[in-house]
Amino acid sequence: MPKPQILQVGPYPEWDQTPLDESFIMHRYFTANDKQRFLAEVGADIRAIATRGELGANRAMIAACPNLEVISVYGVGYDAVDLAAAKERGIRVTNTPDVLTNDVADLGVAMMLCQSRGMLGAERWVRDGSWATKGGYPLQRRVWGRSAGVLGLGRIGFEVAKRLASFGMDIAYSSPTKKHYASQWKYIADPVELAKHSDFLFVTLAASAATRHLVNREVIDAVGPEGMLINISRAANIDEDALLDALEQKRLGSAALDVFEGEPKLNSRFLNLDNILLQPHHASGTFETRKAMGQLLRDNLAAHFAGKPLLTPVL
Ligand code: 8YV
Numbered sequence: 533m534p535k536p537q538i539l540q541v542g543p544y545p546e547w548d549q550t551p552l553d554e555s556f557i558m559h560r561y562f563t564a565n566d567k568q569r570f571l572a573e574v575g576a577d578i579r580a581i582a583t584r585g586e587l588g589a590n591r592a593m594i595a596a597c598p599n600l601e602v603i604s605v606y607g608v609g610y611d612a613v614d615l616a617a618a619k620e621r622g623i624r625v626t627n628t629p630d631v632l633t634n635d636v637a638d639l640g641v642a643m644m645l646c647q648s649r650g651m652l653g654a655e656r657w658v659r660d661g662s663w664a665t666k667g668g669y670p671l672q673r674r675v676w677g678r679s680a681g682v683l684g685l686g687r688i689g690f691e692v693a694k695r696l697a698s699f700g701m702d703i704a705y706s707s708p709t710k711k712h713y714a715s716q717w718k719y720i721a722d723p724v725e726l727a728k729h730s731d732f733l734f735v736t737l738a739a740s741a742a743t744r745h746l747v748n749r750e751v752i753d754a755v756g757p758e759g760m761l762i763n764i765s766r767a768a769n770i771d772e773d774a775l776l777d778a779l780e781q782k783r784l785g786s787a788a789l790d791v792f793e794g795e796p797k798l799n800s801r802f803l804n805l806d807n808i809l810l811q812p813h814h815a816s817g818t819f820e821t822r823k824a825m826g827q828l829l830r831d832n833l834a835a836h837f838a839g840k841p842l843l844t845p846v847l
Contacts, residue, residue, distance in 0.1 A: 536556050536580060537556065538559065538581070539574065539578045539580070539582070539593075539597060540552070540558045540582050541582065541584065541589065555830070558582075559574045559578065571596035572596065576598060576599060578597040579599055579602070580600070580836070581594075581597065581604070582829060584606045585607020585608065585609040585610070586795065588611070588612020588613040589613050590612075594618060595617070602623065602624040602625070602832075603618060603624070603626070604626045605625065605627045607628060608632055608738075609739060613625055613846075615846070615847060618847055626829075626844050626846060627844055628829060628844065629687060630844075632816040632824075633687045636816055637695055637764075639811070639815040640734055640764040643764070646809060647787075648675050650670070657669045675701070676700050677699070678731040679701060679702040680732045681704050681733045682705040683733060683735050683737055684736040685711055690713075692764075702718075702729075704720045704729045706723055723747065727751045728754045730759060731759055732762060733747075735761065735762065736764060737765050739765060743769050745770065749778070752770075752778045755784055756785065757783060757784065759785050760785055761775070762788045762789075763789045763791055765791065768793070776799065779805050779807055782807070785807065787808045788808070790811040831843050
């Protein structure tokens with residue numbers, strides 16, 4: 533049996549690349565200088581696309597592969613895959629849910645703590661000698677006992693809320709329907725009302741056309757000058773211009789973000805702000821989780837080519 537040929541959209545760590553290269557013929561799209569020409573050359577041989585959450589696979593890429601059978605995403609978010617284009621051609625799609633949930637929740641909570649207690653500034657205070665010359669670090673805001681909102685109570689949102697509960701926070705959540713497994717927390721369907729309730733508003737929505745800019749100026753203003761917005765989902769869930777305006781004008785107290793429009797480049801306005809914590813989209817970035825994500829991506833591909841049920845199908 534010839535090895536199936538796969539279009540690889542972005543790089544993977546060596547511990548994933550080696551087994552992929554052993555089982556498949558991997559065509560490295562990300563190394564091609566002329567991407568269109570590369571697709572024209574290999575497209576007809578491609579039976580699978582292996583991609584990453586933030587890279588996805590757009591309609592043109594899918595169209596360039598007439599014999600495509602499956603798109604396997606290294607990531608839980610599949611918003612960058614053109615699902616309509618895949619569906620039209622009966623192409624299967626898989627992702628890597630569950631294995632990353634706890635790490636993403638951990639980073640979200642760590643970002644809240646780090647930003648609220650001013651830990652980055654405090655570290656600089658020690659290193660630059662301010663502690664010795666100026667005295668104690670300026671006082672910061674507490675986290676425990678304050679109120680938190682979780683916008684999107686999926687797997688990640690649920691784990692965030694569980695962690696916040698251990699800080700004795702007053703927790704509310706919003707999702708399209710009330711969740712039977714979350715009766716210990718307040719359900720506030722309207723994002724603006726949820727934001728009014730929240731000293732800390734976590735955005736944990738699975739991104740889609742329906743959630744685009746759900747966090748708009750009104751929601752941001754409802755979080756307010758004493759509040760903090762934390763985003764560990766996708767940048768598109770927030771109106772980034774409205775967020776930048778609010779941070780610049782101090783209508784929003786602060787933000788902690790792991791995701792940005794156009795990442796890894798980001799709007800330079802972010803870099804001039806002192807009321808923001810910037811993280812390089814690494815909420816799932818631990819050895820343990822990334823290895824589990826790579827394994828699940830490969831297991832889905834192997835299942836597909838063995839004619840077995842997919843482990844974590846999206847489509
Ligand atoms: C990853 C992600 O950073 O799971 C997702 O949807 O965005 C992240 O876990 C990404 O897919 C790794 O490239």
